[in-house]
Amino acid sequence: MNRILIVEDEAVIRRALGRLLEHEGYRVAEADSLARAQEQCQQTCFDLVISDLRLPDGEGIIMVDHCPDTPVLIMTSYASVRSAVEAMKHGAADYIAKPFDHDEMLLCVARILKQHQLERENAQLQSQIGQAYPVEGMVGESQAMQQICKTLEKVAPTDTTVLIRGESGTGKELVARAIHKKSHRAQAPLISVNCAAIPEGLLESELFGHEKGAFTGAGQTRQGLAEAADGGTLFLDEIGELTPAAQSRLLRVLQDGEIRRVGATGSRKVDLRLLAATHRDLETMVREGSFREDLYYRLKVMEVTLPALRERREDIPRLAEFLLDKACRRLKRGTIRLDPSALEAMQAHAWPGNVRELENAIERAVILADGDCIKPEHLALTPPMDKTDTANSSLEDYFRQFVLDNQAHMTETELARRLGISRKALWERRTRMGMPRPKG
Secondary structure, three states, rough: OEEEEEEEEOHHHHHHHHHHHHOOOOOEEEEEOHHHHHHHHEEEOOOOEEEEEOOOOOOHHHHHOOOOOOOOEEEEEOHHHHHHHHHHHHHOOEEEOOOOHHHHHHHHHHHHHHHHHHHHHHHHHHOOOOOOOOOOOOOOHHHHHHHHHHHHHHHHHOOOOOOOOOOOOOOOOHHHHHHOOOOEEEEEOEEEEEHHHHHHHHHHHHHOOOOOOOOOOOOOEOHHHHHHHHOOEEEEEEHHHHHHHHHHHHHHHHHEEEEEOOOOOOEEOOOEEEEEOOOHHHHHHHHOOOOHHHHHHHOOEEEOOOOHHHHHHHHHHHHHHHHHHHHHHHHOOOOOEHHHHEEEEEEEOOOHHHHHHHHHHHHHHHHHHHOEEHHHHHHHHOOOHHHHHHHOHHHHHHHHHHHHHHHOOOOOHHHHHHHHHHHHHHHHHHHHHHHOOOOO
């Protein structure tokens, strides 16, 4: 439901317009001055501002600068081509003369809101170009994947917070996109944030925004990613990396539906759904005091745990064919098939990097293959252990052996890429297993 702020000093006009818009299903707030309007905008995110051009304490066009992310419709009884042009030049979404026809106003409002929604969707689509997986990339007929799909069908239409768990590379962001796509918020933005990729000192500002002058370098007011997700879905990947201060702010979003920009004195209302993902043990972090217990229970309303690829080997052939087709289209290669021996090698591999590692291996094979067939050597997989060893060996053992065998001639970046994990995940595993990289 769209929220509209009416800024008009004449009470009769303000209330009549409010009733008209409410009758059409809009949520309406009113202000009789610029000061009151600016105060309202500090507290609530509006989808449209309708403002009179002449107000007791200034020009209504000022609202364009005060609400840079919200379209502003200017209305005035001083109708003239010059004032219309000036309003549009200053950034107004449109201009309407008083007295206006009710149908004309409603059509104008509907058009501006639709245009603003399309602009938000287009911006989000542009930011998603090059994403690793489409929503349809959820490939798998194993019992575990079928159960996950059933769970997503049930939870997606709700606004319930979902915690997605699984090892690196299992497709946690893909699940988040599937939930958003099947929800009633599908036409609004899905804002994805990798908490591990944002420097700690900038995390709060990126997520919740900041006011001008809030800190050194804050030259202007900036909207945060949580605010950008208003009406849609906010996906926080690697949520275990949040600082204590960011955890506190996020808890307030979940409890009260409010955000407070860094340096701001007041809060703003937001309507968003939160999806979170992690490969870390949040329970242990709670016991150690590095993750808030109250936030943990707020996140764990619904939990989805993705199986590692080694736990659903029956999905590997179909998943490999899907990724092969995608890689061929992206790299503009003709039809290439997988040799049975290549599939056998895939089935024997431990896949510590899960689906991401499989995708990297197939893309590399498509590049290296000279003909129309991918052989095991094109995949460049570490030679598999025999079946007995594979059955009795843990993933940690495999990781340890792979790193020890290859760290002398591979950089950390290459090691991480071959394992299908990030450099940060590689460093974390080294630290946890007591395997620092040898100096020199």
